[in-house]
Amino acid sequence: xxxxxxxxxSPTESVHLMENIVTRQNMWQAYRRVLANKGxxxxxxxxxxxxxxxxxxxxxxIKQAIAQVFQGIWNPTFSDRSFGFMPGxxxxxxxxxxxxxxxKGYRYIVDIDLEKFFDQVNHDKLMSRLxxxxxxxxxxxxxxxxxTSGVMIGGLVSPTDRGTPQGGPLxxxxxxxxxxxxxxxxEKRGLRFVRYADDCVIYVRSKRAAERVMQSVSxxxxxxxxxxxxxxxxxVSHPWWRAYLGFSFTSRRDNPRIRIHSSSIKRMKHRxxxxxxxxxGKSLKQVIDQLNQYLKGWWNxxxxxxxxxxxxxxxxxxxxRLRAIVWKHWKNYRTRIRELKxxxxxxxxxxFNGCSRKGPWRMSKxxxxxxxxxxxxxxxxxxxxxxxxxxx
Numbered sequence: 001x002x003x004x005x006x007x008x009x010s011p012t013e014s015v016h017l018m019e020n021i022v023t024r025q026n027m028w029q030a031y032r033r034v035l036a037n038k039g040x041x042x043x044x045x046x047x048x049x050x051x052x053x054x055x056x057x058x059x060x061x062i063k064q065a066i067a068q069v070f071q072g073i074w075n076p077t078f079s080d081r082s083f084g085f086m087p088g089x090x091x092x093x094x095x096x097x098x099x100x101x102x103x104k105g106y107r108y109i110v111d112i113d114l115e116k117f118f119d120q121v122n123h124d125k126l127m128s129r130l131x132x133x134x135x136x137x138x139x140x141x142x143x144x145x146x147x148t149s150g151v152m153i154g155g156l157v158s159p160t161d162r163g164t165p166q167g168g169p170l171x172x173x174x175x176x177x178x179x180x181x182x183x184x185x186x187e188k189r190g191l192r193f194v195r196y197a198d199d200c201v202i203y204v205r206s207k208r209a210a211e212r213v214m215q216s217v218s219x220x221x222x223x224x225x226x227x228x229x230x231x232x233x234x235x236v237s238h239p240w241w242r243a244y245l246g247f248s249f250t251s252r253r254d255n256p257r258i259r260i261h262s263s264s265i266k267r268m269k270h271r272x273x274x275x276x277x278x279x280x281g282k283s284l285k286q287v288i289d290q291l292n293q294y295l296k297g298w299w300n301x302x303x304x305x306x307x308x309x310x311x312x313x314x315x316x317x318x319x320x321r322l323r324a325i326v327w328k329h330w331k332n333y334r335t336r337i338r339e340l341k342x343x344x345x346x347x348x349x350x351x352f353n354g355c356s357r358k359g360p361w362r363m364s365k366x367x368x369x370x371x372x373x374x375x376x377x378x379x380x381x382x383x384x385x386x387x388x389x390x391x392x
Contacts, residue, residue, distance in 0.1 A: 033064055033169075063146060064169040066139070071173060073133055078176060079183035084197030085172035091245045092304050094196045095258055098203070101192045102239050102249050102256045106203035108210040111242050112217060113233035117198035118171065119163040121178055122226040123147050129177055146170060172197070178225065185220055194244075201244055210236040247305060259307035265314070268298055276321040278328045278360060285381065287325060291318075292384045299386040311387030315375075318385065323373045324360035343372035 075086065083094035114120075127144060134140055149165060164171040175197060182200065186193045191213065192203040202217065204210045214236055218229045235242065240251040243261035250257045275291050282290075330336045337354035341347060349368045356363060363369050379385070 066143070066146075067170045067173050070170075074173065074177055074180075078180055079187060079195070081187075081193055082176060082180070082183055082195050084195065084199070085176055091196055091301075094194050094245060095247055095304070098194045098201065098239070098244060099249065099256065099258060101194075101203035105253075106192055106205055107238060107253075108204050108207055109237055109239050109242060110202040110204065110210050110214045110217065111235050111237060111244075112200050112202070112214070112221070113230040114198045114200075114221070115228040115230040117227065118166060118175065120227055121162060121164050121175065123162055125226055126174060126178055129181070143170070143174075147174075181225060182217075182221065185224075186217070196245055199245065201239075201242075203239070207236060246302065250307060257306040258304070259309075260302050260305045264302065265310065268302075269314075269317070272318060272321065276318075276325060278325055284322070284325060284329065287322070288378070288381055288383050292382065295384050295386055299384075303386065308388035315385045315387060318383075319375050319378060320361070320364040322378050322383070323364035323369060326373055327360040327363050327369065340368065340372050345372050 071087070078086065081097060083089040083091065083097070123144070126147070127140065130140060130143065146168070147164060148161065164174050179195065179198065179200075183193075183195060186202065194201055194203075202210075202213055204213060214234070218231075218234070221227050221229055238251070239249045240256075242248065243263050246261060246264040247258050248261040250259055271294060272291065275294060276287060280287075327336070330339055333355045337350045340350035340354055345353075345368050353363070353366060353368050356366075358366075
């Protein structure tokens, strides 16, 4: 049996927790997870390739092992409306939960933004919380050292007196332990909410109730958790106006549906512009390969939306970006005329368009250029285009 997942041990009887953490089975499981995640070097500069020999010498110093044991202690007690960094739960599960509230008539939201949450976690508050279930002082001391290990700034390690190390395997779990107090408070008040990491949204029926909840919950966060609420980014609003995890909802009362928020489309188009720039000196194949890598990852996440509107125009825009690259690659009028004729464009049309002084972007939507470089051409080169969204 995996010691990290024992359910018979009481959290308050974890005096020998360190022994559980450094068992060979638990440490090798931690090692395999680090390899699978292709972890980046931390402040010590150690790479994954150097980890194995270090692991053999220094079992107790591997923080992933602590996370595994702590998950067995804490995860079973977390709220079922907490979805971030939880095994078997995802951002899409959080959206499904949010959708049920909107369907039931909770059409106002309290969107609370915690200011620089991972940088502001109070160490004393966190250690006090951990001590309620962990009696092994060696483990608590190790975690305190982990929290104060510092961050790398300009090649130098700077000590920290608050916050959790960014990218560390233990930080996501510690953040959930801190914010579990918020979850428990919201449950005690009978509020409908969804939390993914530090992104928490509360659903209520009226604007007056939302404003009251915003004030009282903000006070609780400042007083009890010693965290700051970003008042400029927090808001009382409707779920079809605000973005949550990159998505929003339609405003229909009888059948609200999940859609991609306009801010997510804007960020996607910005990244596509970067990848399809015409001054990078890359071949069309290189551009398509890099574009595919990004679009497939983007679609893997946002393809869960239930509304397909807008994808036809997005795909047309992507094709135009690629046409503009090809047009610039053809460079001079002789090459352009030759390439247009090779693709079936009549001689006079090829000459007229090939000699045009319009820029690549304007030429990318010209009728005869579109005929010469249709969507099917880029698809044949392996281009991946997003859409239409699937249904949950």
